[in-house]
Amino acid sequence: MATFFGEVISVYSRAVEEDDYDNTEEENEEDVQIRREIEEKREVHVRWCQVVSKALESSENLNRIHLIIAVGQNAAGFISAHVLSAADWAQVGWVALWNERSHGSKRPDTAPLPGEPGCVLYQQDSCPSVLICQCTGYVAEDQLFQWAERVLGSVQKRGLSVTVLSDCPLAEYKSPDYMTSSGAPFLRALKTSMHVGTLPCPLLELPNIITGLPAAVLSHCQVHRIPAVLFQCFTDVIHPDSVTMETYKPILSSLSASVKLEASPSTEILQRLTRINDSQSNIYT
Amino acid sequence: MFVSTEDTLPSFKGFTLIMPAVSVGNVGQLAADLLISTLSMPRAGHFHTDCLIPMAGSNPYVAAAEEAGQPSTNAEVYSRSDLKLAVLQIRTPVLQTKIKSFRKLLVSWIKSSAFSRTVLLSSSQAYQRDDQQLQGTALRYLLSPSLEEQVGEALRQLGWTQLERVSAFPGISDSEQRLYIPGGGITKGLYMDCCTEHLPMAVVLLFCSEGDNVPDAFALCNHLNDWLILVEKPAQGPAPWRIPPSWRLLFGSGIPPLLF
Numbered sequence: 231m232a233t234f235f236g237e238v239i240s241v242y243s244r245a246v247e248e249d250d251y252d253n254t255e256e257e258n259e260e261d262v263q264i265r266r267e268i269e270e271k272r273e274v275h276v277r278w279c280q281v282v283s284k285a286l287e288s289s290e291n292l293n294r295i296h297l298i299i300a301v302g303q304n305a306a307g308f309i310s311a312h313v314l315s316a317a318d319w320a321q322v323g324w325v326a327l328w329n330e331r332s333h334g335s336k337r338p339d340t341a342p343l344p345g346e347p348g349c350v351l352y353q354q355d356s357c358p359s360v361l362i363c364q365c366t367g368y369v370a371e372d373q374l375f376q377w378a379e380r381v382l383g384s385v386q387k388r389g390l391s392v393t394v395l396s397d398c399p400l401a402e403y404k405s406p407d408y409m410t411s412s413g414a415p416f417l418r419a420l421k422t423s424m425h426v427g428t429l430p431c432p433l434l435e436l437p438n439i440i441t442g443l444p445a446a447v448l449s450h451c452q453v454h455r456i457p458a459v460l461f462q463c464f465t466d467v468i469h470p471d472s473v474t475m476e477t478y479k480p481i482l483s484s485l486s487a488s489v490k491l492e493a494s495p496s497t498e499i500l501q502r503l504t505r506i507n508d509s510q511s512n513i514y515t
Numbered sequence: 516m517f518v519s520t521e522d523t524l525p526s527f528k529g530f531t532l533i534m535p536a537v538s539v540g541n542v543g544q545l546a547a548d549l550l551i552s553t554l555s556m557p558r559a560g561h562f563h564t565d566c567l568i569p570m571a572g573s574n575p576y577v578a579a580a581e582e583a584g585q586p587s588t589n590a591e592v593y594s595r596s597d598l599k600l601a602v603l604q605i606r607t608p609v610l611q612t613k614i615k616s617f618r619k620l621l622v623s624w625i626k627s628s629a630f631s632r633t634v635l636l637s638s639s640q641a642y643q644r645d646d647q648q649l650q651g652t653a654l655r656y657l658l659s660p661s662l663e664e665q666v667g668e669a670l671r672q673l674g675w676t677q678l679e680r681v682s683a684f685p686g687i688s689d690s691e692q693r694l695y696i697p698g699g700g701i702t703k704g705l706y707m708d709c710c711t712e713h714l715p716m717a718v719v720l721l722f723c724s725e726g727d728n729v730p731d732a733f734a735l736c737n738h739l740n741d742w743l744i745l746v747e748k749p750a751q752g753p754a755p756w757r758i759p760p761s762w763r764l765l766f767g768s769g770i771p772p773l774l775f
Contacts, residue, residue, distance in 0.1 A: 265612070269612075371568050371610060372565075372610050372612060372613070374568070374569045375564075375565035375569060376565065378569075379565075403768070404764045404767065404768050405764075405768050405769065406763070406764065406768070406769050407768075407769045408768065408769040408770060408771045408772060409768055409769075420571060420572070420573065420586050421586070422585070422586060423585040423586075433573065434572065434573055435573070436572070436573055436575065436578070436760050436761050436763060437572075437575075437760075437761045437762070437763055437764055437765075438572065438573075439570055439571065439572035440570070440571045440572060441568075441569070441570055442569070444571070445569040445570050445571040445589075446569035448571040448586060449561075449563070449569050449570075449571055449588040449589065452561070452571075452585065452586055452588060453518045453561050453563045453588070460571070
């Protein structure tokens with residue numbers, strides 16, 4: 231619409247305002263092809279080392295696998311500092327995926343470099359029944375379902391049990407009482423119906439929910455009747471920190487036979503993991 | 516994909532399916548929660564699909580976490596065979612790129628389960644009502660041709676208002692009328708799919724805005740109850756809907772006591 235002075239003003243019109251989802255209706259062949267190519271590009275792939283992939287296929291060698299999935303900076307940091315450094319864990323595979331926020335891990339034939347965000351799988355020679363998946367990369371919403379399906383699908387379902395470690399800001403924890411930071415960090419658990427055994431922390435109270443990769447893994451396990459338990463750590467520190475990492479310790483005590491825990495990791499490792507919040511956050515240094 | 520909680524697949528033949536459309540104010544989802552909670556419907560299974568954003572939580576209909584048993588996921592089916600009723604609750608939005616496949620999945624599941632009719636609870640942006648829609652109640656309905664034959668007359672007798680078609684070009688020409696449900700999510704698409712597939716579907720929707728939509732959910736449930744009579748309506752006062760424990764703290768945690 232042009233005004234008296236000649237400038238053009240766009241007028242809001244109900245007639246051209248379509249339903250939110252209507253623009254996906256009219257697709258031509260080219261659109262379909264583009265969509266398909268994007269989907270292919272965003273596909274999630276699990277890469278195992280050859281020796282392990284053979285072992286995983288034949289159920290004889292590994293018939294009771296315990297998969298530990300650590301999601302987020304704190305859980306991944308805990309795995310690095312307290313678990314991987316305590317014994318001879320070897321990298322046996324990785325999850326290759328591409329999205330807007332993680333370009334790096336889409337190199338299907340090379341594993342993520344140390345320090346690079348990504349999902350890496352570890353195993354111990356002396357105790358092959360425990361697998362650790364350390365996930366520091368960003369997995370997009372549309373890839374979560376496939377991630378759970380591909381990673382858990384690549385392991386023998388019979389005898390499989392899953393433990394998920396994850397973290398979340400305290401601000402997202404809902405409780406009728408006012409939350410002071412003195413109680414943080416603390417753990418809450420959520421388990422599938424097939425999971426048996428006692429838990430080292432209370433269950434997640436209503437109306438709190440879990441989202442993201444941990445939710446995708448737990449949903450997959452619930453639907454496919456895989457015993458799984460998820461531990462969510464609520465922390466009041468934005469960056470990864472050693473106190474938050476310590477909260478995960480009691481969880482792995484039930485696995486003490488197969489997973490050796492480093493009680494007090496070297497300061498060097500901890501410093502490397504928590505360095506992120508050193509200088510940038512302070513204008514005086 | 517429907518995954519049963521039990522080892523055997525439950526039969527939904529002849530059941531009425533009630534499901535929400537993820538739409539403005541989440542009114543349909545809140546109403547579905549009220550139905551499941553009030554009728555104490557047990558869970559029949561999960562609706563496991565890659566079209567929805569993943570989510571997990573404790574059982575939303577049991578207050579104590581220790582008694583919750585199974586965790587809940589982003590889409591679940593609750594049913595009661597004595598009422599011949601199934602409710603599909605959807606708890607997360609549909610992924611933008613998977614809307615079409617989600618609709619296809621729903622249609623094929625509705626078909627294969629042989630539901631006698633499907634009721635889609637939905638909502639639409641209140642601010643987009645046109646002049647004729649502004650008159651009277653905020654509740655509307657739509658029926659697919661195959662259900663129109665069965666219940667069209669009954670709904671008219673109840674005094675229900677059908678959703679008015681709006682002009683495609685208002686103010687210019689009123690000759691072209693179209694169905695327009697802004698903020699209704701998959702409502703229009705799924706309704707159209709059911710019409711072309713000859714599936715009996717009713718859309719019951721409410722014009723509303725984002726905010727505290729709990730009263731809207733009650734309004735939608737009361738309206739639906741006038742037709743389906745799911746709960747006994749007392750002689751005086753409203754139907755006794757039971758709010759699920761998961762509705763606690765809708766507006767966040769407790770406030771710091773030092774504030775006062």
